[in-house]
Amino acid sequence: MTADAAPRGWVYFGDNLPILQSLPAESVDLIYIDPPFNTGRVQARPRLRTIQAESGDRVGFGGRRYLTVKLGHQAYADIFDDYLAFLEPRLREAYRLLKPHGSLYFHIDYREVHYCKVLLDSIFGRECFLNEIIWAYDYGARTRRKWPPKHDNILFYAKDPRHYTFNYEAVERIPYMAPGLVGPQKAARGKFPTDTWWHTIVPTNGRERTGYPTQKPLGILRRILQASSNPGDLVLDFFAGSGTTGAACLELGRRFILIDNNPQALAVMRQRFAGLEGIVWVVPELPETP
Ligand SMILES: C[S@@+](CC[C@H](N)C(=O)[O-])C[C@H]1O[C@@H](n2cnc3c(N)ncnc32)[C@H](O)[C@@H]1O
Numbered sequence: 001m002t003a004d005a006a007p008r009g010w011v012y013f014g015d016n017l018p019i020l021q022s023l024p025a026e027s028v029d030l031i032y033i034d035p036p037f038n039t040g041r042v043q044a045r046p047r048l049r050t051i052q053a054e055s056g057d058r059v060g061f062g063g064r065r066y067l068t069v070k071l072g073h074q075a076y077a078d079i080f081d082d083y084l085a086f087l088e089p090r091l092r093e094a095y096r097l098l099k100p101h102g103s104l105y106f107h108i109d110y111r112e113v114h115y116c117k118v119l120l121d122s123i124f125g126r127e128c129f130l131n132e133i134i135w136a137y138d139y140g141a142r143t144r145r146k147w148p149p150k151h152d153n154i155l156f157y158a159k160d161p162r163h164y165t166f167n168y169e170a171v172e173r174i175p176y177m178a179p180g181l182v183g184p185q186k187a188a189r190g191k192f193p194t195d196t197w198w199h200t201i202v203p204t205n206g207r208e209r210t211g212y213p214t215q216k217p218l219g220i221l222r223r224i225l226q227a228s229s230n231p232g233d234l235v236l237d238f239f240a241g242s243g244t245t246g247a248a249c250l251e252l253g254r255r256f257i258l259i260d261n262n263p264q265a266l267a268v269m270r271q272r273f274a275g276l277e278g279i280v281w282v283v284p285e286l287p288e289t290p
Pocket residue numbers: 014015016017034035036037076212213214215216217238239240241242243244245259260261262265
């Protein structure tokens with residue numbers, strides 16, 4: 001890429017509200033956000049590395065001993081006194097920034113989704129609500145005291161419910177559950193996904209994994225981008241975390257704006273996009289720690 005070619009993406013470090021306020025109205029085609037879920041916890045994930053060591057407590061191939069060492073951990077606080085008051089001005093900015101045919105995907109969990117739906121209805125209008133997507137997975141601890149919650153909710157809104165981007169043909173199809181019932185041609189083509197998406201979490205040892213807590217799978221973002229944006233479109237994620245939205249945009253030829261205020265998210269994104277040209281880093285100088 002030459003120096004004067006258009007950027008493929010911008011990564012901003014800082015609180016998203018003033019950054020959103022500085023962006024021009026009706027400038028983005030699609031917004032995906034995955035804000036902290038207000039779990040009341042610090043979301044943390046240790047960074048581990050397994051090394052060969054005589055003192056190791058795990059025995060591997062050829063009787064070699066291995067030790068797991070903790071390199072540090074990545075974390076952000078997911079605790080809010082007034083969660084909706086935090087979200088509301090940011091969602092109002094999201095609405096302002098969307099182009100007339102644009103749409104919003106808002107990723108949340110079962111504890112907050114109903115409050116967020118009411119808030120988003122008040123900003124977008126109830127008629128602009130198109131879907132509640134259920135992302136179902138099957139991983140992690142299971143309570144025995146109630147039905148184990150194993151899904152996230154993704155609310156899908158269009159700014160104008162009569163005219164919005166939705167590329168039915170561009171979405172990757174999935175296998176039928178009972179292919180024998182639909183005939184060989186249909187079975188070979190696969191079916192269009194419904195509003196219930198079965199998808200694994202980011203595999204713990206997969207290449208995709210960055211180690212950032214609450215990282216979302218690329219497969220979920222790919223499907224959203226295929227349906228609700230076109231090549232060259234500008235996609236905004238202002239709770240970017242490990243930059244999954246940016247990684248999906250790079251794969252599918254969309255441009256992106258990512259924002260996060262956690263220095264660890266910034267470090268993960270720098271590593272994830274290392275060596276790629278055309279990414280603009282908007283990072284104010286951090287104050288020196290005393
Ligand atoms: C659930 S995580 C996003 C994970 C992301 N979808 C991924 O795949 O890695 C939420 C992110 O929002 C960021 N965040 C929270 N409050 C913020 C704020 N006021 N401004 C910018 N980022 C914020 C956190 O640092 C965290 O990285």
